[in-house]
Amino acid sequence: MTTRPETATPGPMITTDTDMKHDYSPTLRDLQDELDGMDQRRSDLEAAIEALKRLVPTESQPTNGNKAHASNGHKPKIAVPRGFFAGKTPTQAYRDFIRLWPGEYRPPEIADAFIAGGLDKSRSDLVQAIHSVLKREKKKQLKGKQPDLDFES
Numbered sequence: 001m002t003t004r005p006e007t008a009t010p011g012p013m014i015t016t017d018t019d020m021k022h023d024y025s026p027t028l029r030d031l032q033d034e035l036d037g038m039d040q041r042r043s044d045l046e047a048a049i050e051a052l053k054r055l056v057p058t059e060s061q062p063t064n065g066n067k068a069h070a071s072n073g074h075k076p077k078i079a080v081p082r083g084f085f086a087g088k089t090p091t092q093a094y095r096d097f098i099r100l101w102p103g104e105y106r107p108p109e110i111a112d113a114f115i116a117g118g119l120d121k122s123r124s125d126l127v128q129a130i131h132s133v134l135k136r137e138k139k140k141q142l143k144g145k146q147p148d149l150d151f152e153s
Contacts, residue, residue: 043116046079050101078113086118090129093119094137107131 078101085093093114101113111126119126 040082043079044081047081047084050079054100078109078116080113080117082116082118084117085114086120088119090114090119090121090126091133091136093117094130094133107134 085096088096094110097110097113105113107127107130108123110130111123114121114126114130115123121129
């Protein structure tokens with residue numbers, strides 16, 4: 001209970017902001033941690049759903065209003081399980097990524113998926129490495145498509 005100074009005027013006591021000092025930092029931190037956990041849980045669930053979709057025939061898959069492509073024309077964000085790319089090289093990670101999530105992606109999109117999956121490199125280093133991987137993979141594809149012109153006489 002707050003006591004009134006002797007010189008104060010009689011009447012109801014008004015509490016000001018300076019009288020009530022609350023530290024909301026722990027509450028804010030707790031709420032942020034809870035939200036971060038929900039985001040990660042959502043990401044994990046989306047990854048599990050995407051993995052299971054490959055095992056279930058398309059006509060058997062339930063529709064819950066989620067569309068494969070967003071209405072704004074952008075691809076949906078890929079939900080990569082936490083730690084999925086940990087310990088892998090960019091080349092190994094790229095091959096796993098394309099095998100599981102086939103499609104056309106820009107190097108920054110792939111780098112973001114690698115980071116979400118636990119590949120421990122900076123985004124700029126990953127983008128550069130992905131450009132190199134894409135160049136090697138393209139050469140490999142072209143080499144496999146060209147006929148062998150080495151004739152023996």
